Amino acid sequence: MQKIADAYAMRIRGATWDEIARAVGYANPQNAMRAVRRYVGTLPRPxxxxxxxxxxxxxxxxxxxxxxxxxxxxxxxxxxxxxxxxxxxxxxxxxxxxxFEVTPTEEQYEALVTEVLRARGVEELTEYDILAIEADVVDADVVDE
Missing domain, CATH: 1.20.5 (Single alpha-helices involved in coiled-coils or other helix-helix interfaces)
Structure with missing residues (x-):
């Protein structure tokens, strides 16, 4: 168990498996890794x-x-x-x-706008549709007083 604990401590300090095997006395790096994996858990992908x-x-x-x-x-x-x-x-x-600030790409932004508009019932997308969603459009004439 001391050999495994030493190998684990060396790994924590950043030693390579080859360095660990030589220092602690394993025949090869794979044996060192296997021993530590059995002791600690899943390695080398924790x-x-x-x-x-x-x-x-x-x-x-x-x-x-x-x-x-x-x-x-x-x-x-x-x-x-x-x-x-x-x-x-x-x-x-x-x-x-x-x-963190995430700036979407133009394609991501367009996909998001499309998704939002479709969720609101707009199937065919045009520039007008985007403006119409943001505000009510009123049809009116300008009258001089």
């Missing part, structure tokens, strides 16, 4: 929850290193620590939601 857990573990590994470097006064350490803290806050949902 599900979203597993990915979050893996990145959480990676950030937990990095945080003490970053704070140690800050205390030692290493150049760039504060910037690195801030980056780790920001990523952890984003991962855990501590930051305010990020706003």
């Amino acid at each position: 599900e979203m929850g597993e990915l979050r857990s893996m990145w959480r573990d990676r950030l937990e590994y990095l945080w003490p290193l970053a704070t140690r470097d800050v205390e030692a006064g290493k150049p760039g350490a504060v910037r690195a620590a801030v980056a780790v803290a920001q990523r952890a806050a984003q991962l855990d949902g501590l930051d305010a939601p990020t706003r």
Whole structure:
């Protein structure tokens, strides 16, 4: 079990399966991957929850290193620590939601307009139909007073 735990810890830190196999003592990378997969679950394609857990573990590994470097006064350490803290806050949902704007392509926009108009009973689409949907059209004459 210790061999598998070591392999998993190395994978969390970003080691390749080849590096893991050599360091921990597996005959080949496939054996290392199989052992970790049996221990952890589905690999190499983890599900979203597993990915979050893996990145959480990676950030937990990095945080003490970053704070140690800050205390030692290493150049760039504060910037690195801030980056780790920001990523952890984003991962855990501590930051305010990020706003995304999606601009549809012209084809997507036309398809959406067509769908909305058809839902309102307009079958043949013309420029007039689009304007008629947005406002009532009144047939009137202009009279001078």
